């Protein structure tokens with residue numbers, strides 16, 4: 001898995017696309033938690049659940065169905081405003097789903113362990129991408145702070161952080177351009193002098 005920093009960063013970054021008027025920092029925090037949450041399944045190791053089983057590491061908690069369930073629960077329990085079932089509320093639920101799904105999508109690009117059970121419980125297949133440039137981080141927090149982790153972090157900076165920064169920059173530039181061109185558009189019925 002990539003580190004929790006990277007999962008959280010990707011989840012939190014999705015808040016940039018939230019509807020206007022939604023308190024950003026609360027949303028950032030919520031999306032970060034949702035993006036990190038699937039790795040709570042490491043508890044499976046201490047419960048002697050084999051890695052390859054549907055409830056093992058990278059199993060159901062990394063599936064798209066799990067992301068959908070979590071996003072709906074968060075939507076119902078946490079997002080009081082905008083009003084439930086309105087368009088902006090669904091937009092927040094969709095962002096929460098993307099934050100949850102992003103976890104497995106990133107894990108599938110790591111270079112060790114088993115693949116991701118995206119379609120559990122409908123299929124137990126474990127899926128990896130052909131290209132897996134992200135180095136796998138250890139689940140042991142003590143081992144993480146040892147030297148080898150710098151290489152792991154570097155692969156995440158290169159393959160996740162920098163592309164994310166580029167996508168965010170393009171997104172904000174696009175929004176700015178959109179606003180600018182809208183302001184300059186003449187109001188219908190009024191002729192330009």
Ligand SMILES: [Zn+2]
Nearest residue numbers: 001038039107
């Ligand atoms: Zn994971």
